[in-house]
Amino acid sequence: MVDVIGALKRWIVPSACLLCTGPADPGTICDGCRDSLPWNRIACPVCALPLASASAYICGSCAADAPHFDSALSAFRYQPPIAGAIAGLKYHAQFRQSRWLGGELAALVAARPEPFPELLLPVPLHPKRLRERGYNQALELARGINRVLAIDIDWQAATRIRETADQIGKRAVERRREVRGAFAVDQRIAGRHIALIDDVMTTGSTVNELARACREAGAARIEVWTAARVP
Ligand SMILES: [Zn+2]
Ligand SMILES: [Zn+2]
Known part of the structure; x- marks a missing residue:
């Protein structure tokens, strides 16, 4: 029937x-x-890079050159079907995806013994990009986390003052040079424990530059939370 x-x-x-x-x-x-689901369970505790086997050690690139943030957490590896969910959020304003992804990330955070950060800082888009897209997918993801953990979102403490090109395929030295000075961060985050929020962490050069600016503004502890991490 x-x-x-x-x-x-x-x-x-x-x-x-x-x-x-x-x-x-x-x-x-x-x-x-x-x-x-492609959970990112085995990963570098510092930069969330997916690792082949569980080990207490940090990845080679963090060992050689520690990033400006203290730790990173990515819920998933960036592959199907997560890549599709993120594309839906990023290019088609599917905010049900950011609510769901944010909820999954929040559940992982809630299961840890560590104290919560005091503030969520979504990685800002350049104003021109924000006008084109109409929304910031990182802010939408932060809203999904906030619904569960009730950690305040500060979407104005960090601003993008310079547009940067896609950093994929460039060498680490080049990437660092190109993102340098891309962000301005308000000193109201001085002494605070913060989490930078983004949809995907690719090479980590952009979020690392934001972390550098946050550290300069006096942030006490900086975490990076993303929905997915590119292997
Ligand atoms: Zn690492
Ligand atoms: Zn299904």
């Missing part, structure tokens, strides 16, 4: 899995998708 009530309910209240569009509770993912 045709499930008329079910079909009607799905039509009135869209209850599709955020990743495969199969049946799921509204705003969530189905069990099948949950079982196959």
